[in-house]
Amino acid sequence: MELTAAAIGVAVALSVLLLLSTAVNSAEDFIAASNLRRKSPTAGLCADVIEPSGFPCSEHTTQTKDGFVLGLQRVSSPSVTVRQRGSPVLLIHGLLMAGDAWFMDFPDQSLGFILANRGFDVWVGNVRGTRWSHGHKSLSERDKKFWDWSWQELALFDLGEMIRYIYSVTNSKVLVVGHSQGTIMSLAALTQPDIAKMVEAAALLCPISYLEHVTAPFVLRLVKMRLDEVILAMGIHELNFKRSYCNFDLLPIHPLHIVHAFSKLLITSSDIFSNLGTSIMDMMCDGHMDCADMLYSITGKNCCFNSSRIDYYLEFEPHPTSSKNLHHLFQMIREGTFAMYDYGMWKNLMYYSQPKPPTFDLSSIPSSLPIWMGYGGNDALADISDVKHTLKELPSKPDLLYLENYGHIDFLLSVKAKEDVYDSMLAFFTSLGTSSSY
Numbered sequence: 001m002e003l004t005a006a007a008i009g010v011a012v013a014l015s016v017l018l019l020l021s022t023a024v025n026s027a028e029d030f031i032a033a034s035n036l037r038r039k040s041p042t043a044g045l046c047a048d049v050i051e052p053s054g055f056p057c058s059e060h061t062t063q064t065k066d067g068f069v070l071g072l073q074r075v076s077s078p079s080v081t082v083r084q085r086g087s088p089v090l091l092i093h094g095l096l097m098a099g100d101a102w103f104m105d106f107p108d109q110s111l112g113f114i115l116a117n118r119g120f121d122v123w124v125g126n127v128r129g130t131r132w133s134h135g136h137k138s139l140s141e142r143d144k145k146f147w148d149w150s151w152q153e154l155a156l157f158d159l160g161e162m163i164r165y166i167y168s169v170t171n172s173k174v175l176v177v178g179h180s181q182g183t184i185m186s187l188a189a190l191t192q193p194d195i196a197k198m199v200e201a202a203a204l205l206c207p208i209s210y211l212e213h214v215t216a217p218f219v220l221r222l223v224k225m226r227l228d229e230v231i232l233a234m235g236i237h238e239l240n241f242k243r244s245y246c247n248f249d250l251l252p253i254h255p256l257h258i259v260h261a262f263s264k265l266l267i268t269s270s271d272i273f274s275n276l277g278t279s280i281m282d283m284m285c286d287g288h289m290d291c292a293d294m295l296y297s298i299t300g301k302n303c304c305f306n307s308s309r310i311d312y313y314l315e316f317e318p319h320p321t322s323s324k325n326l327h328h329l330f331q332m333i334r335e336g337t338f339a340m341y342d343y344g345m346w347k348n349l350m351y352y353s354q355p356k357p358p359t360f361d362l363s364s365i366p367s368s369l370p371i372w373m374g375y376g377g378n379d380a381l382a383d384i385s386d387v388k389h390t391l392k393e394l395p396s397k398p399d400l401l402y403l404e405n406y407g408h409i410d411f412l413l414s415v416k417a418k419e420d421v422y423d424s425m426l427a428f429f430t431s432l433g434t435s436s437s438y
């Protein structure tokens with residue numbers, strides 16, 4: 001079982017989403033989750049998640065400069081009419097997640113619903129490759145080129161395009177709310193004057209620009225093993241754990257098969273690498289670290305999320321991402337930089353005309369742009385010293401909310417997040433004077 005937990009851990013290594021690992025504490029849990037997944041419809045985020053809670057929701061699509069068709073949802077409150085709509089706010093999710101992440105708990109607990117109820121014009125972002133986006137104008141998901149991107153493109157193309165689209169539809173500057181990778185994207189995008197000029201303010205949960213001080217032992221182990229490079233060298237460009245579940249569904253159900261399926265999940269959906277996956281798991285867990293508490297070893301200790309809702313979360317998470325994205329994130333951990341993707345010296349010269357990738361310069365974020373940040377003492381990914389590094393380089397002084405007992409997932413899924421976190425964020429928006437209709 002340790003092996004199983006470890007394999008899942010790899011899958012979500014840098015992700016916020018340790019939900020997965022917690023969920024497979026027993027084979028029955030896993031099978032139950034698997035059944036749920038098979039049954040779940042994929043009509044769209046509005047129809048599947050938001051409308052069932054009684055919130056009006058419309059689906060939108062927009063195309064990035066490099067041809068990806070992104071899905072956006074616009075959500076309002078059942079009790080707020082269109083004429084009363086307040087400022088547009090864009091919610092931008094983290095790694096291996098998508099727009100559903102903001103609606104996973106009850107309406108009085110989840111940020112997406114809370115903002116809609118407060119009169120905001122809520123827009124839900126979904127980056128390329130996720131279930132709620134719509135592919136590419138010419139590439140198929142089977143093409144290697146479809147997965148040739150990292151958070152750099154998510155920031156400059158996806159987030160830039162979503163903001164531009166909302167700005168043009170609403171005729172109003174946009175409030176941006178990001179979590180985890182969504183904050184890397186936000187901070188990188190805000191260094192670009194043409195994007196920053198369409199943004200009213202930013203609220204960042206678990207803000208990340210530097211990843212030098214990540215403390216999560218399991219993540220550090222994967223970084224040290226160069227798992228990102230191994231995966232790419234093997235020609236695996238898409239990290240899609242749901243696809244592996246499909247293969248799993250074809251197998252007779254037996255706990256040993258679960259281990260087998262998860263070793264596939266780690267490495268590839270093709271059979272030939274499954275033994276390698278298993279031996280990598282052995283290597284990582286035997287004597288090196290305790291894989292029993294995966295949640296703790298990847299995100300830090302979360303105080304307050306509701307583990308009895310995991311079956312529900314698993315109907316949606318994790319969403320696919322690219323191996324190149326994982327590689328870029330691991331580069332940040334290794335090199336301690338907030339920079340563009342590092343291709344190696346020669347290719348860097350070709351792409352960037354310099355041997356090292358250009359850095360994102362936080363000091364070029366406009367000092368007039370109001371920023372709010374919420375960060376936690378138990379967050380093993382957005383470490384306090386990295387948050388301080390970010391703050392040192394920002395030209396403005398963001399409003400800060402520090403919660404000593406919060407881990408990386410709590411900021412999204414804590415059952416008390418409204419009182420602990422979102423009320424402070426809402427007060428920040430209200431203080432801007434332009435926000436909700438209430």
Ligand SMILES: *[C@@H]1O[C@H](CO)[C@@H](O)[C@H](O)[C@H]1NC(C)=O
Pocket residue numbers: 306308309415
């Ligand atoms: C935790 O989740 C369960 C299952 O959905 C739910 O019944 C319960 O009310 C939740 N608890 C809190 C505090 O939200």
